[in-house]
Amino acid sequence: MKVLFRSAIFLMAALGICGPMANAQSRSNSPEQALLQSANHERTTRGLAPLKWSAELAEAAQKHALRMAQENTISHQFPGEPPMQERAARTGAHFSSLAENVAEGPDAATIHAEWMNSPPHGANLLDPHLNSIGIAVAMNNGTLFAVEDLSLAAGGMDIGDQEKVVSGLLQARGLRLLDYTGDARRSCVLDNGYAGSHTPSFVLHYATPDLQTLPDLLEKRIQTGKYHSAVVGACPADSKSGFSSYRVAVLLFE
Numbered sequence: 001m002k003v004l005f006r007s008a009i010f011l012m013a014a015l016g017i018c019g020p021m022a023n024a025q026s027r028s029n030s031p032e033q034a035l036l037q038s039a040n041h042e043r044t045t046r047g048l049a050p051l052k053w054s055a056e057l058a059e060a061a062q063k064h065a066l067r068m069a070q071e072n073t074i075s076h077q078f079p080g081e082p083p084m085q086e087r088a089a090r091t092g093a094h095f096s097s098l099a100e101n102v103a104e105g106p107d108a109a110t111i112h113a114e115w116m117n118s119p120p121h122g123a124n125l126l127d128p129h130l131n132s133i134g135i136a137v138a139m140n141n142g143t144l145f146a147v148e149d150l151s152l153a154a155g156g157m158d159i160g161d162q163e164k165v166v167s168g169l170l171q172a173r174g175l176r177l178l179d180y181t182g183d184a185r186r187s188c189v190l191d192n193g194y195a196g197s198h199t200p201s202f203v204l205h206y207a208t209p210d211l212q213t214l215p216d217l218l219e220k221r222i223q224t225g226k227y228h229s230a231v232v233g234a235c236p237a238d239s240k241s242g243f244s245s246y247r248v249a250v251l252l253f254e
Helices: 002-015 021-026 031-044 055-071 084-090 108-116 119-125 159-172 181-188 216-223
Strands: 095-105 132-140 143-153 202-208 229-240 243-253
Touching: 031 108, 031 119, 031 132, 031 143, 055 084, 055 095, 055 132, 055 143, 084 095, 084 143, 095 108, 095 119, 108 119, 108 143, 119 143, 159 181, 159 229, 159 243, 181 202, 181 229, 181 243, 202 216, 216 243
Parallel strands: none
Antiparallel strands: 095 143, 132 143, 202 243, 229 243
């Protein structure tokens, strides 16, 4: 433990880091700022909303960047280190989805280019469903070790936006959307069943950190072909261990 502690202090001093990386965005010449600007340039040139800086994600990224620099290699998780979502949750971040880019290189420009030339890393940076980012960079013998933690921050989507996402998935599967949103929202707050004047043929209540994926049970019901219409209702999300689970009710009609 002493070796790890001393290594972390040395790396922080070399970078001039005296606390969380929340202020990195205000240093115009920092590699964190360069990576943030590059990420948002890629997004805005494609018509995507820029990522907002998250001090909580930056703090989580800082701890992992220091660990990578100490180990002199890149990894999403080292032995004895908490997983990414736990690292983010410990800093107070709340999110419904989370992604991470890690890399090493001589400078920020090279690291950003590596990410953009890697399909999975580039997809993280250009994911339209992510809205927040925290970045940290640590150095070891002239090599930069960089971490970008990206998320859809809890509260980033209101109930109407949540319903639009799920409704779009149902529509893409051939279901007609009905204007019974009030019924679906009243149903959502129930543990089971439905509330309202329109009786559905099937009701599914579920909680998910990822609105882009439908539950397997719902997919199987739709694939039967017996349902032709649907309505979606969302209700206030739960937050646990960092993840914010969206609560949704889907009502299917024959």
